[in-house]
Amino acid sequence: MSVPLLILVTRPVVGVTDGRTDAVTSAPELSTDAGFHFANASLPQLSVLDLGVTRGDGVFDSLLVADGRIPALETHLARFADSARLLDLPQPDRAVWRAAIAAAVATHPPVPVLAVKLVLTRGIEGTGVPTAWVLAQPALDFTAVRRTGVKVVTLDRGYRHDVAATSPWLLQGAKSLSYAVNAAAIREAQRRGADDVIFISSDGFVLEAPTASVLLREGNRFSTPSAELGILPGTTQRRAFEFLRTYGYETDAVRLRASDLRRADAIWLVSSIRQAVSVTQLDGEPVGVDERLTEQMNDHLGRAGD
Amino acid sequence: MSVPLLILVTRPVVGVTDGRTDAVTSAPELSTDAGFHFANASLPQLSVLDLGVTRGDGVFDSLLVADGRIPALETHLARFADSARLLDLPQPDRAVWRAAIAAAVATHPPVPVLAVKLVLTRGIEGTGVPTAWVLAQPALDFTAVRRTGVKVVTLDRGYRHDVAATSPWLLQGAKSLSYAVNAAAIREAQRRGADDVIFISSDGFVLEAPTASVLLREGNRFSTPSAELGILPGTTQRRAFEFLRTYGYETDAVRLRASDLRRADAIWLVSSIRQAVSVTQLDGEPVGVDERLTEQMNDHLGRAGD
Numbered sequence: 001m002s003v004p005l006l007i008l009v010t011r012p013v014v015g016v017t018d019g020r021t022d023a024v025t026s027a028p029e030l031s032t033d034a035g036f037h038f039a040n041a042s043l044p045q046l047s048v049l050d051l052g053v054t055r056g057d058g059v060f061d062s063l064l065v066a067d068g069r070i071p072a073l074e075t076h077l078a079r080f081a082d083s084a085r086l087l088d089l090p091q092p093d094r095a096v097w098r099a100a101i102a103a104a105v106a107t108h109p110p111v112p113v114l115a116v117k118l119v120l121t122r123g124i125e126g127t128g129v130p131t132a133w134v135l136a137q138p139a140l141d142f143t144a145v146r147r148t149g150v151k152v153v154t155l156d157r158g159y160r161h162d163v164a165a166t167s168p169w170l171l172q173g174a175k176s177l178s179y180a181v182n183a184a185a186i187r188e189a190q191r192r193g194a195d196d197v198i199f200i201s202s203d204g205f206v207l208e209a210p211t212a213s214v215l216l217r218e219g220n221r222f223s224t225p226s227a228e229l230g231i232l233p234g235t236t237q238r239r240a241f242e243f244l245r246t247y248g249y250e251t252d253a254v255r256l257r258a259s260d261l262r263r264a265d266a267i268w269l270v271s272s273i274r275q276a277v278s279v280t281q282l283d284g285e286p287v288g289v290d291e292r293l294t295e296q297m298n299d300h301l302g303r304a305g306d
Numbered sequence: 307m308s309v310p311l312l313i314l315v316t317r318p319v320v321g322v323t324d325g326r327t328d329a330v331t332s333a334p335e336l337s338t339d340a341g342f343h344f345a346n347a348s349l350p351q352l353s354v355l356d357l358g359v360t361r362g363d364g365v366f367d368s369l370l371v372a373d374g375r376i377p378a379l380e381t382h383l384a385r386f387a388d389s390a391r392l393l394d395l396p397q398p399d400r401a402v403w404r405a406a407i408a409a410a411v412a413t414h415p416p417v418p419v420l421a422v423k424l425v426l427t428r429g430i431e432g433t434g435v436p437t438a439w440v441l442a443q444p445a446l447d448f449t450a451v452r453r454t455g456v457k458v459v460t461l462d463r464g465y466r467h468d469v470a471a472t473s474p475w476l477l478q479g480a481k482s483l484s485y486a487v488n489a490a491a492i493r494e495a496q497r498r499g500a501d502d503v504i505f506i507s508s509d510g511f512v513l514e515a516p517t518a519s520v521l522l523r524e525g526n527r528f529s530t531p532s533a534e535l536g537i538l539p540g541t542t543q544r545r546a547f548e549f550l551r552t553y554g555y556e557t558d559a560v561r562l563r564a565s566d567l568r569r570a571d572a573i574w575l576v577s578s579i580r581q582a583v584s585v586t587q588l589d590g591e592p593v594g595v596d597e598r599l600t601e602q603m604n605d606h607l608g609r610a611g612d
Contacts, residue, residue, distance in 0.1 A: 056362025178484030
């Protein structure tokens with residue numbers, strides 16, 4: 001396992017730690033007002049007093065690096081800013097984050113696929129100063145699962161479809177650090193002999209997977225649950241739809257019922273790092289799979305071309 | 307602000323760091339198989355790869371130290387173990403945690419009120435090794451709010467009253483690190499000119515406050531929402547009820563409707579560190595306050611006597 005690279009997005013710049021060793025070197029291209037510094041992610045960098053860990057009080061976003069570039073970078077940064085706004089966190093300074101991401105990508109040793117994570121927490125309790133970092137690390141290899149697909153179970157998300165509008169304090173639609181329920185849902189899926197989950201609202205609407213958007217195909221029409229259902233706006237779903245439209249398919253964001261899943265010709269879960277994976281089984285029943293289209297989508301999603 | 311003391315509950319024991327300085331000293335009473343070591347909580351001790359921060363994937367508990375002892379320590383340890391079970395985390399070794407807590411309490415410099423936090427996370431992603439720590443730090447001074455009470459608004463918790471039974475992956479009833487919604491609800495209360503929140507289930511049952519249990523008084527009868535509603539079993543609520551019964555009051559855990567709150571003679575929020583605070587206003591309407599009983603309860607709750 002190669003060592004991930006951490007860039008702390010805080011003032012002032014203090015230097016560069018080589019991600020592969022503990023040696024601190026100077027940062028040749030970094031002026032003292034770049035707004036971030038390098039640190040070694042294999043060493044402890046976070047306080048146990050940080051509200052990011054004591055309360056899961058922060059936001060994140062995950063980005064794929066393709067050919068040294070980040071597809072849909074600005075869409076990710078916009079979503080990161082939206083997540084911060086939903087949690088009443090300060091708005092990230094995009095110029096600083098862009099520079100930190102670029103520095104992380106430029107500095108990380110070559111790996112097959114690089115993933116970058118952005119994190120912004122409310123910081124150490126009582127200080128009012130957020131903690132922020134960019135983490136560059138080798139992505140897990142999802143080649144196999146893109147070929148085999150995943151078995152999925154539907155699970156109740158517990159909330160009505162309209163809570164994002166009626167009860168914004170439930171933080172639906174924010175990519176927050178409070179993701180324990182998403183992890184628990186995936187463990188529940190595994191207990192049921194499946195790999196992943198599609199969440200359904202308590203009143204029967206299709207929502208999203210714990211870490212992916214849901215795509216449905218019926219004939220030449222592709223649909224995804226609309227963002228007003230309190231789900232995360234999928235950056236990869238958006239890129240997949242752009243791609244599908246160039247092939248002449250119709251795409252739409254709509255309200256879908258659980259019964260629409262059972263009627264679909266094919267279902268995919270799409271996300272930045274794992275990209276598009278076919279759902280081969282839904283609650284124990286087989287689902288149609290289009291291997292060729294899945295491969296074409298992943299070819300497209302794995303390229304930069306933003 | 308005095309520096310908090312951190313005790314990392316991990317093998318092996320490596321030494322003691324004085325909480326007030328960075329100097330590492332030897333641990334006189336600690337054998338190498340005590341199962342924990344001391345570390346300085348004012349220095350970074352946590353990896354940004356820890357699932358405790360990247361996913362809020364862990365559990366905690368908060369304990370009050372009264373006269374050098376912890377009221378209801380075993381109840382707290384049992385609840386901590388229950389939280390771990392709900393998240394499929396390994397069961398904490400109570401002997402090690404007891405010893406670590408005792409060491410933290412014995413080592414911390416004297417302060418008016420000491421608070422101890424227990425944390426267990428799923429650890430660094432991919433390792434399968436949990437991260438665990440005990441943090442001893444001076445408690446905030448809640449003397450004033452115990453006298454003045456708090457203004458409260460009711461907010462929809464979004465979940466039906468029965469989700470803990472129907473949908474255990476929603477982790478209701480676990481004291482998890484994914485507490486961003488609790489913090490967001492308190493910010494919403496502040497926007498509405500209040501200090502705190504009582505959560506109501508989507509089907510109208512009284513649940514709990516973001517970090518406290520709810521107690522109601524009607525005549526000589528005290529009630530609290532029952533634990534089957536997917537709320538945290540309140541260790542302080544339990545102690546308060548024991549105390550009230552010695553005064554001849556009736557106590558009961560029941561299902562309460564939001565309308566029961568409006569009919570109550572008095573309402574309290576009770577928790578380990580802040581103890582009992584009177585609700586003086588509910589959704590803008592005044593609530594009866596019993597200053598003398600509140601003071602008596604707090605006298606009792608602030609003493610060890612487990």
